[in-house]
Amino acid sequence: MKSETTTPTGEFTLRLSATRRGARLARLLAVQQLHEWGVTGPAAEAAELVVAELASNAALHGRVPGRDFEVRMALDDDHVRIELSDTRGERRPLRVENPDEGGYGLLLVAALATTWGVKDRSVGKTVWATVPLVCQNRVSWPAPRLL
Numbered sequence: 001m002k003s004e005t006t007t008p009t010g011e012f013t014l015r016l017s018a019t020r021r022g023a024r025l026a027r028l029l030a031v032q033q034l035h036e037w038g039v040t041g042p043a044a045e046a047a048e049l050v051v052a053e054l055a056s057n058a059a060l061h062g063r064v065p066g067r068d069f070e071v072r073m074a075l076d077d078d079h080v081r082i083e084l085s086d087t088r089g090e091r092r093p094l095r096v097e098n099p100d101e102g103g104y105g106l107l108l109v110a111a112l113a114t115t116w117g118v119k120d121r122s123v124g125k126t127v128w129a130t131v132p133l134v135c136q137n138r139v140s141w142p143a144p145r146l147l
Helices: 022-037 041-060 105-114
Strands: 010-017 068-075 079-086 115-120 125-132
Touching: 010 022, 022 041, 022 068, 022 079, 041 068, 041 079, 041 105, 041 125, 105 115, 105 125
Parallel strands: none
Antiparallel strands: 010 068, 068 079, 079 125, 115 125
């Protein structure tokens, strides 16, 4: 019996300072890399939003002064796996169904990714998400009401 394994066709890894500027740079460089891989349209926009949210969370909630966070993206045939690692293992994101203040970012990640989760590292944690290259779930926002 022949077993098949999927090997990523492209990888991108980057370490940045755990600051708002580092989170913004993570998003910008991820977008550039997605375009270099030929990922465009709704899939690229979904991946950009996921990177932006996870990088923002790493800079805000996972920050340890003097420590960086790491962005990793792996391109496969039908998805992009996005990983953000920080050094605050004790501050894990929680799945919240009805956030009262804040917490909407992970709902966005859940809507755009086919799956997401958290895994431990020797120091800290990694929050990961898998974004499909063909967007099947379209998030529709209600139209603004004019007064």
